[in-house]
Amino acid sequence: MAEAKPQADAASSLLFLREEEIRSAQDLLFFAYRDFTDTADVVLAELGLGRAHHRALHFIGRNPGLPVTELLSILRITKQSLGRVLGTLLERGYVAQAPGRTDRRQRLLTLTEAGEALERRVFARQRERLVAAYRNAGPPAVEGFRRVMRGIMTEEARAYMDRGGAAAQNRR
Amino acid sequence: MAEAKPQADAASSLLFLREEEIRSAQDLLFFAYRDFTDTADVVLAELGLGRAHHRALHFIGRNPGLPVTELLSILRITKQSLGRVLGTLLERGYVAQAPGRTDRRQRLLTLTEAGEALERRVFARQRERLVAAYRNAGPPAVEGFRRVMRGIMTEEARAYMDRGGAAAQNRR
């Protein structure tokens, strides 16, 4: 697989390598994501929580005071889907709501202490995996990783990350 | 976010940056994976196929002659789950089965011409996104991306990728 087929001309050989490189990136994304999320699932399963709960927990933790609508647009799911997940997290006391100061229709979401503790517990396992990967790859590789990942996501997601999370004004 | 808080000492500042760096990697994985898979979903939805079908199609395409058990271990799902997905793909003529030569209990999976055509169509959209990301980031960044992604996945997945796919002997 490493060498070009002898009968292929230079152009098709380059095309072949490009094709294989791209297909291999599909594999990288699949396996890295699969194993990264599996790492968190183990802890969550004990508590009867799923991936959906973790995603909500993560983004609320990173954006304290997040309004429901913004969380919906990050997760790209419907209100109804989020409703059940958020319901569980509220019932069990992992998440708290507070009315918005400038817009009182909003319910700004924050993690309770229990929510933060849970999130940290799940995070710790993912952290191990990431820290090991970062250390093995080295800082320049990490920067390359960051650049490529940013390139794969939509412009909108890049903008979200650049402003340091969901619209910062909600937290002021 | 770029500069350390003046009141923080060097150690806690480094810890802070490390923590933020790792959490930011969680975001990168979520958004890149979300947007990368969304790209494929659009095409698949037209045909009434889902992500599960795409994953099967992708790995069969990359590993012609793949036995069912190996596909199960790649996807990390149960036989029953795969059964439905594979049933649809067989019915619609995207995938074909052939008995194994050395072990006739096996059903070796391959894509039909229709299956290859469909896979290429879905691939084309993901390819655009990846090629753009790779071109913008540049070759050293791509190498860094590859190294970090490999570090995130399990040893087993790395081994799979290193031998160029599912056990090569099945295809001989």
Add this chain to the structure above:
DNA sequence: GCAGTTAAGACAGGGTAGTTGACGCATTTA
């Protein structure tokens, strides 16, 4: 200050993709 819009939540009803556990059959292996 009313009309229209938005934020949040809830209803009913539905679908896909995953799970466990048990069993059957053909075939390979010890």
Add this chain to the structure above:
DNA sequence: TAAATGCGTCAACTACCCTGTCTTAACTGC
């Protein structure tokens, strides 16, 4: 020949997503 393996299938279940419709409260524009 007995045990193990590869594959398929039945039944029943769960998690997580969907569309469509509706209500309530609060904000916004003329």
